[in-house]
Amino acid sequence: MENQGQGLHARVLDTLGPAITAGEYAAGTVLRTDELAERFDVSRTVIREAVRVLESMRLVTSRRRVGVTVLPAEEWNVYDPQVIRWRLAGADRPRQLRSLTVLRSAIEPVAAGLAARLATPAQCAELTEHALGMVATSRGQQLARYLVHDIAFHRTILRASGNEMFARLGDVVAEVLTGRTEHDLMFTDPDPAAVTLHVRVAEAVRVRDSVRAEALVREITVGAMAELDVLAP
Amino acid sequence: MENQGQGLHARVLDTLGPAITAGEYAAGTVLRTDELAERFDVSRTVIREAVRVLESMRLVTSRRRVGVTVLPAEEWNVYDPQVIRWRLAGADRPRQLRSLTVLRSAIEPVAAGLAARLATPAQCAELTEHALGMVATSRGQQLARYLVHDIAFHRTILRASGNEMFARLGDVVAEVLTGRTEHDLMFTDPDPAAVTLHVRVAEAVRVRDSVRAEALVREITVGAMAELDVLAP
DNA sequence: CAAGCCCATTGATACGACGTATTCAAGACC
DNA sequence: GGTCTTGAATACGTCGTATCAATGGGCTTG
Numbered sequence: 001m002e003n004q005g006q007g008l009h010a011r012v013l014d015t016l017g018p019a020i021t022a023g024e025y026a027a028g029t030v031l032r033t034d035e036l037a038e039r040f041d042v043s044r045t046v047i048r049e050a051v052r053v054l055e056s057m058r059l060v061t062s063r064r065r066v067g068v069t070v071l072p073a074e075e076w077n078v079y080d081p082q083v084i085r086w087r088l089a090g091a092d093r094p095r096q097l098r099s100l101t102v103l104r105s106a107i108e109p110v111a112a113g114l115a116a117r118l119a120t121p122a123q124c125a126e127l128t129e130h131a132l133g134m135v136a137t138s139r140g141q142q143l144a145r146y147l148v149h150d151i152a153f154h155r156t157i158l159r160a161s162g163n164e165m166f167a168r169l170g171d172v173v174a175e176v177l178t179g180r181t182e183h184d185l186m187f188t189d190p191d192p193a194a195v196t197l198h199v200r201v202a203e204a205v206r207v208r209d210s211v212r213a214e215a216l217v218r219e220i221t222v223g224a225m226a227e228l229d230v231l232a233p
Numbered sequence: 234m235e236n237q238g239q240g241l242h243a244r245v246l247d248t249l250g251p252a253i254t255a256g257e258y259a260a261g262t263v264l265r266t267d268e269l270a271e272r273f274d275v276s277r278t279v280i281r282e283a284v285r286v287l288e289s290m291r292l293v294t295s296r297r298r299v300g301v302t303v304l305p306a307e308e309w310n311v312y313d314p315q316v317i318r319w320r321l322a323g324a325d326r327p328r329q330l331r332s333l334t335v336l337r338s339a340i341e342p343v344a345a346g347l348a349a350r351l352a353t354p355a356q357c358a359e360l361t362e363h364a365l366g367m368v369a370t371s372r373g374q375q376l377a378r379y380l381v382h383d384i385a386f387h388r389t390i391l392r393a394s395g396n397e398m399f400a401r402l403g404d405v406v407a408e409v410l411t412g413r414t415e416h417d418l419m420f421t422d423p424d425p426a427a428v429t430l431h432v433r434v435a436e437a438v439r440v441r442d443s444v445r446a447e448a449l450v451r452e453i454t455v456g457a458m459a460e461l462d463v464l465a466p
Numbered sequence: 467c468a469a470g471c472c473c474a475t476t477g478a479t480a481c482g483a484c485g486t487a488t489t490c491a492a493g494a495c496c
Numbered sequence: 497g498g499t500c501t502t503g504a505a506t507a508c509g510t511c512g513t514a515t516c517a518a519t520g521g522g523c524t525t526g
Contacts, residue, residue, distance in 0.1 A: 007508095007509065007510090008509080009509085032476075032477090033476080033477065034476085034477095042510080042511085043511045043512070044477095044512090045278065045509090045510065045511065045512090046509090046510065046511085048282060048477085048478085049281060049282055049285045050285075052242065052282045052283075052285055052286050053285050053288075053289045055286075056286045056289055056290065056315065057289065062477070062478090063477080063518090063519085064475095064476065064477045064517075064518045065475065065476055065477070065517095065518060065519035065520060066476080066519075067476070067477075068477090073397075074400070077312075077313060077314065077401075078397055078401050079310075079312030079313070079398070079401065080289075080310060080313065081310065082289065099397055099398050102343070102347075102399075103340075103396070103398045106339050106340050106342075106343035106399075107339050107340070110335070110338065114335075163332055163335050164306075164311055165311055165312070165332050165333065165335070165336045166335075166336070166339075167307075168312065240477095240478065240479085241479070242478085242479090265507070265508090266507075267507080267508095275479080275480085276479060276480045276481065277481085277508095278480065279478090281508085281509085284508095295508070295509095296487090296507095296508080297487045297488055297489095297506090297508045297509075298486095298487065298489055298505090298506055298507055298508070299488075299489080299506095299507075299508085300507065300508080301508090
């Protein structure tokens, strides 16, 4: 994982979090703090801090006399970036990717429509720059550099929408795009049609064509979902 | 507030959380655990548990030799239900309501489109039931009962979409609808056009007309946004 | 057999001590 | 004079123990 030396409590979280979100503990399973303290060779204080965080993510509840109870998946705070990362690293990664892609398909077109009305000149320039960067890196095994531009492009759209809820999904989109590149089509050059769409989106935003920007991004997300359907049954 | 007797740590959270999200502490402000322990008249252990939760919400970071630093608003986990509740109860409630309504306008139509393809017969029945309930309570100062049906209707749509990310927004929508009723139009009967739209959505889902369901819900959310523009400048 | 009381269990809180990373500044060296 | 090193102060991090409180199950009793 990534977090290791940030304190003992982080280490406990990085073990329990993925385990719970991976479904290793069935809903209703009770964990006792003493037992956890012994298992991780830390004090109960550390365990309690970790449990409090898991509780705030609604992965568990802590009740007196009962113990720390694992909650069913419907209760989880699935928008918590930490939870998203844990689940993407775990077993039901495919379902998670699918859920997030559907979410993208709902959010990003609307965000693009808003961005076309609200983007600053600097943000328009940024969009164009990254769209052109995608074009430049779209051929000949430069997927890593392509990905950087792709992520930056979508991040800019979301930020330019002027809506903080949209803006905060930038990390999620980055995670989805990264995951797609890493797993599914590492050796395939990106779809040229998608690249072209990005360029046209940048242009639509620049000329403040809200409906066209929205429609174009909708095409992009539809393509992304179709791609997912082909690659992951 | 609501949480009081759930432990001392909850009391600390219910004071610090709203204070931070309300902007009472500028980003960069440092709080010391000893100072907080004295202020709340609890032990440092309790403070540390609360701080850990605030840290997982990205409201603060805790660094050695520095203290507990308040993070800028862009870092906050704005999808955390707790954070949403705190902000809705605080000063920038109007902006928060606007952000969430925009979010709804992106999510719900797509969710309705999916629901039309995936809803179970039971869910279809539920939709119809609540739509009719809205009709029955739409006149004559029955806003409280109307609200119950309205919330249940949108919750069902989100759940029937089959997407867990959508389903988890049910609480947010409930909060928005409740807030709107409580603050803005407590004494005005609901817009009859909106009521009719809900009935038609239920029907569209029942006959599996995906595009019509999506379009109708889009009309509903557009109406909600227009209403917000009129009532809260 | 049922209803209510008692107690063991387990988390919740507190407190004091020590560990440790981090920062800031003083001082030495180039 | 400027830069690097080093050390001390500081505030969070961790730990162990003690005590409190709530809860669920078992026991008692009518």
